[in-house]
Amino acid sequence: MADRHVVIVGAGPAGLLLAVYLLKRPGYRVSVFEQRADPRLTPQVQNRTFPISLQERGQQALRSISGLEQAVADRSTVCNGTIMHQASGKSRAIPRKMSSLMIDRLQMVMVLLQFLSDQYSSDQLVIQFNCRCTHLNSAAQTLQFEQPDGEVITHTYDVVVGADGARSKLREALVEQVNFPCEQTLIPDAYKSVFLTQPEDGAPLAVDKVHTLNLPNNVRMMLVPQGNTQLNGVLVFKRDHSPIAQYNTKEEILAFVQENFPRFGALMTLDEADALLSRPVANVTTVRCQRFHEGSNILLIGDAVHAVSASIGQGCNSALQDVWVFNQLLDQHQDNWSQTLPAFSDQRIPEVHALRELSDYSFPRNKLLVTEFILRLQLGRILNRWFPKRFPPFLFDLIFDSDLPYSEVLKIHQGWINKVKASTR
Ligand SMILES: Cc1cc2nc3c(=O)[nH]c(=O)nc-3n(C[C@H](O)[C@H](O)[C@H](O)COP(=O)(O)OP(=O)(O)OC[C@H]3O[C@@H](n4cnc5c(N)ncnc54)[C@H](O)[C@@H]3O)c2cc1C
Structure with a gap:
């Protein structure tokens, strides 16, 4: 029997981990299409990335693939608690029983890409970058992709998986074409990424803790160590109420951070203040759907079907867990996708709806x-x-x-x- 061809739209953590799991199973061929360029070949664009903390739910999904958890751990920093700082300089430590792996989203994507390209030939796996999915024709089982030069290409699929994030094109097409039951909300919080460097000769902020400082009016900064010198994080604020929107110069930005986040401001350079000034504000969309599949050959996973606010950092953990659960269901249903898809929706919906409540409140x-x-x-x-x-x-x-x-x-x-x-x- 010919291999089943699965097309995955989106080379984020969920799409790439699904490719890993499917290719471990007999009888699959996978094509992944990603709108962005190959991150391994392009300079890191800092404003598009942020640290992700992985706990047991996410780690478990990596652990089932031999060598993968270690490969992610090798690029992660291990953290075992949070330090809540105050503007006055006081702080409170909140220890954790189990440690989390802190990894930059882009680094995790690069680990997964490397893992896949080390193990599979182009007969089994094709990953095409710079291909933005623009149309789904579910009746003809075709997808259209646009390339940066404007060229449009069409691909057929046996099965298609939308792993294309919170603004999923596949989900949007399903909403238009079959009234797919789903709501999308822009949450009140927005953020700008922040990148700080600690001195080589002794880090003033512990490198095994997450650091946070909350100001009034829902403004907060969260920093996650990456290695011994780097701290990556976010300045979070209410959408349309950026606390730095009123400033026009890097000196003003630096003065704001030093005054309000003194421990963090001490590490900020004028260059980073300048970058922070020009970095775009990122808005966060949440997604809540009543099912995760359509018919017997369209599946949505990860943020595409259940994006949540980053307040408790579970979006990626649950996206990876989707893949782990889906793989178990394929086992149970002997790779019969008509049975596996509804079983997946039934099992995951109560979980991700509960996660939405936990993330919001x-x-x-x-x-x-x-x-x-x-x-x-x-x-x-x-x-x-x-x-x-x-x-x-x-x-x-x-x-x-x-x-x-x-x-x-x-x-x-x-x-x-x-x-x-x-x-x-
Ligand atoms: C500031 C911040 C901090 C976070 N911290 C944590 C944390 O600590 N722990 C945690 O578990 N989660 C965290 N998250 C959430 C986490 O980032 C997401 O849940 C996770 O990235 C979801 O993975 P995904 O693969 O489903 O989607 P994504 O990571 O969004 O990947 C989707 C991919 O699809 C591609 N794509 C989109 N549209 C198209 C298209 N039309 N055609 C082709 N490709 C397309 C995108 O370019 C992208 O590469 C955080 C999120 C934010 C914003």
């Missing part, structure tokens, strides 16, 4: 609830240690230090989530 927005949150964290951990049967682990400990299904985590902490939700109305 785990972290409180007002000052009073932040104080309650810290009290719950401290008291909750003590009570859980003493009376584990009566007091479940703290919410963030379940999100970051366990692989409990998101729906279970939500059930256990629904009261807190409802409280935060009510405070936002």
Whole structure:
């Protein structure tokens, strides 16, 4: 029997990991189409990347492929907690039981690309960059792609997977063509990427911790160490309320960061202040769909079908978990995609809808609830240690230090989530 040809749109973490899993199975040929250039051949464009923290759910999906978790770990920094800084210079450490792998999104993509190209020949795998998917014709089973010179190419598929991120073209086509049940929302938070360098002779900010500092008005900076000298992160603020929009010079930007984020500002150079000034503001789109497939040959995974806010850093973990679950379902249904696709929607929808609630409402927005949150964290951990049967682990400990299904985590902490939700109305 001829190999099944799967076309994957989007060479992000989800699309590339799916290619790895499918090619491990007998009887598959995979083509991946990516709108951007090959990141291995182009200089790193800093404003398009940001650090991703991977915990057990994401790591588990990498671990099942021999050598892959290690390859990602080799390019990651291991972090075992967060330090919440204050503008006054004080700080509070929040340790984690299990460590997270911190890896830049682009680095993770490059590891996956290298892994694939080391193992598979062009008979089994084709990855085409600079190919932007513009049309899906589900009746004819064709896809159209546009190249940078304007040339349009058409490809046929047996099965197509949309792994093309939060602004998925495939999802958009399905919404237009078959009224695919899905809603897309622009969340109130927007961000600019930040890149800082620590001195070689001793890092003032611990290199095994995530660093955050919250200001009033929902402005915050989060920095993640990458190796011993680099800190990559984001300045987050309410959309259309950038705290630096009023400044026109790099000197003003530097002065703002040094005054409001003193520990971070001490590491900022005038060049980085200049880059921050001109870097575009990135808006975050969330996606909520009522199914993840259409018919027996169209599947959506990752951000394309369940993008969430980055507030608790689970988007990529859950995107990788999609692939891991999908692979298990292919096993269960002997690669019968007509059975596997609806089974995948049934299994994943309650999980990613729960994740959406957790992402939107785990972290409180007002000052009073932040104080309650810290009290719950401290008291909750003590009570859980003493009376584990009566007091479940703290919410963030379940999100970051366990692989409990998101729906279970939500059930256990629904009261807190409802409280935060009510405070936002
Ligand atoms: C600031 C920030 C911090 C984050 N931190 C974390 C974190 O700590 N932990 C975590 O788990 N998650 C985090 N996330 C979320 C995480 O980045 C995403 O969930 C993850 O990248 C999703 O992977 P994906 O492969 O589904 O989509 P993407 O990473 O968006 O990849 C989609 C790919 O498809 C390509 N594409 C798009 N349209 C087309 C088209 N028409 N044709 C061809 N190709 C196309 C894109 O160029 C891209 O390469 C964060 C997100 C942000 C914004």
